[in-house]
Amino acid sequence: MSGEAASTTPLRMSRRVMNLAYVLTQNARRHGDRPGFVWGEKSWTWREINAEVSALAAALSARGIEKGDRILVHSKNGEQMFWSMFAAFRLGAVWVPTNFRLMPDEVTYLATASGAKAFLCHGAFPEHAAVVKGRSLAFTWRIGDEGGFGETTVRQAITAHAGARVENAAVEHDDPCWFFFTSGTTGRSKAAVLTHGQMGFVITNHLADLTPGTTEQDASLVVAPLSHGAGVHQLMQTARGATTVLLPSDKxxxxxxxxxxxxxxxxxxxxxxxxxxxxxxxxxxxxxxxxxxxxxxxxxxxxxxxxxxxxxxxxxxxxxxxxxxxxxxxxxxxxxxxxxxxEDGPRAxxxxxxxxxxxxxxxxxxxxxxxxxxxxxxxxxxxxxxxxxxxxxxxxxxxxxxxxxxxxxxxxxxxxxxxxxxxxxxxxxxxxxxxxxxxxxxxxxxxxxxxxxxxxxxx
The missing domain is CATH 3.40.50.12780 (ANL, N-terminal domain)
Structure with missing residues (x-):
């Protein structure tokens, strides 16, 4: 090393991080035959989940969704909603889930505020699908079998691209992956931008502080909407290969x-x-x-x-x-x-x-x-x-x-x-x-x- 003082100027380097969808890649490889998601009488293995997510990602890509595009999702809990999160991540797109109890005009605002290009809407909400418009919105797909709206259904899109292999998009630390809308208690809801790098830390932190020792032998019950805190919780459970179990209905x-x-x-x-x-x-x-x-x-x-x-x-x-x-x-x-x-006392x-x-x-x-x-x-x-x-x-x-x-x-x-x-x-x-x-x-x-x-x- 020369006698000159080392430069203190920070290096401007790429901050590549793991794409969050890589946790599915890992699970399909390591725990392929283990159940990853259970809903009522239905169960999907990690290998099946990974394949479904790839097929959905391929379908979205074929419809023009690219890295950075926002995908608005208005849905009750279900497997297709869960798949949509990982499909968005896999493409480097941004998952924009809503609280499914919001009124149509509120979801319309979220579509506009987020600049959503795609709208995945549960079949129970035809009024939302009818009014949600935006300058960027290119298409609406229906989640589930009920209802008659939308260009196609998510199930049909997955079936049409079955067997597709989609690699996880290259992402950097600050690339957005999730717009987490606030409750709007002090005015209009605001989109908090969550990134791949940040969420990689969050997964690790949650596992360390909330559910230490979690493995693929564990199971986690969902009793709240996956659009918010429960979605974060299930993401970190997925990172350990734990099985997610849904209640059979939204009640x-x-x-x-x-x-x-x-x-x-x-x-x-x-x-x-x-x-x-x-x-x-x-x-x-x-x-x-x-x-x-x-x-x-x-x-x-x-x-x-x-x-x-x-x-x-x-x-x-x-x-x-x-x-x-x-x-x-x-x-x-x-x-x-x-x-x-x-018992009450100093330790309590x-x-x-x-x-x-x-x-x-x-x-x-x-x-x-x-x-x-x-x-x-x-x-x-x-x-x-x-x-x-x-x-x-x-x-x-x-x-x-x-x-x-x-x-x-x-x-x-x-x-x-x-x-x-x-x-x-x-x-x-x-x-x-x-x-x-x-x-x-x-x-x-x-x-x-x-x-x-x-x-x-x-x-």
Whole structure:
């Protein structure tokens, strides 16, 4: 090496990463004959899934879908919806799933906002197919057999290209793969851009922090729409070859959920506190064997302490909490099963959503962006590889969401001196009474300790 000082200029190199659809390639090769997806009486092996996804990717490619194109998907849970995610990834296109409960005009807005070129619409939603138009939209295909709209059906497209072999497109770290639409609680929904590189980290992080030890021997039950958090969860389960099991209908049926848990020896599921509460309180919890469960993950909202206790008593020490927005793909904090205590006390971490996720950093900041001391309330902010690339075509929203590189969650809370985070609530929820800041969540927790009260909302 010469005596001259080494250059500190960063190298401008390609940041090639694994295409997310490669996890199917791996599974077809290593676990080809194992079941990868179960829905009702139907079951598909990993080899069959990989072939179906390739056929769908070939059909979309033949219709003009290329790398970077957006594919809008409005569908209830089902195998074709799940295939569409991997087909989009395989082509280097962008998967744009919607909440299937949205009204036609709302989906029309998402089509326009995302610049979608293709629309895959479930047959149960002919009104959506009829009105969804956009400057970029080239065609509509129908998911499922019902309904009579669309250029063709996804099943017909797959059949027409059966046997096609489609390689996974070359992608770089920042190439978008998924537009994750926010709930729009503060206005119109915004498309959070998730990328192949970011999601590769998210898969690894979820497996490490939420369902450690997952293998192809495991099974995961889906009790939420695959368009959002459940889709991320099933993507990371797919990365380990675990079987995804769907409920037979879009109606949540507690006895059927427990029956499937027993029948398939389900080891993990992703849900929200209200659904978990329903499962715990239903007589079916005592009628089926759920001893296979190791990780019952809840997110999306805080879980009241009394409900936590009930879940621990009924299911055992298997519940896992995480806190995270779609923009950070769920990767902010985790409270693992081992730290959920049935009895109150110092070890119970009552009210905490856990500590920082692996590879992520959290700060509680004041309005000027300064890091606050332990137990001081401020805005929860986060940096790390799981943070999204920004909102699509929305510089104003990006300017508000980031400060000095930190993503601002909009949630208020504090951190104790060991790094455990406590969410106080949304800034918009707080109200002032008698000169004091009042957070509804704190009052609700107190009210719920009364044995005669099962549900409460403070406004």
């Amino acid at each position: 949540f049926d507690v006895p059927e959920a427990f029956r499937l848990i027993e029948a398939h020896r389900v080891s993990n599921l992703f849900t929200v506190p209200t659904i978990l509460k329903m499962m715990v309180e239903h007589p079916a919890a005592d009628q089926f064997d759920h001893s296979s469960l190791r990780h019952v993950i809840y997110a999306g909202a805080p879980m009241y302490r009394e409900d936590q206790k009930a879940a621990l008593k009924k299911l055992g020490k298997v519940i896992v909490q995480y806190f995270g927005l779609g923009e950070v793909t769920g990767n902010i904090t985790v409270l693992p099963a081992a730290l959920h205590e049935e 971490r009552i009210g905490s959503c856990g500590y920082e996720r692996t590879g992520m950093q959290v700060q509680i900041q004041d309005d000027q962006g300064r890091d606050l001391k332990p137990f001081e309330t401020g805005e929860i902010c986060v940096i790390g590889p799981a943070v999204f690339a920004g909102y699509y075509d929305n510089p104003e929203a990006n300017a508000k969401a980031f400060r000095d590189g930190w993503f601002r969650t909009g949630d208020l809370g504090h951190m104790d001196d060991e790094g455990f985070v406590y969410i106080t609530g949304r800034a918009s929820d707080m109200y002032i009474s008698g000169g004091s800041n009042i957070y509804p969540r704190e009052i609700e927790e107190k009210i719920l300790t009364h044995p005669s009260i099962g549900e409460v909302a403070v406004l």
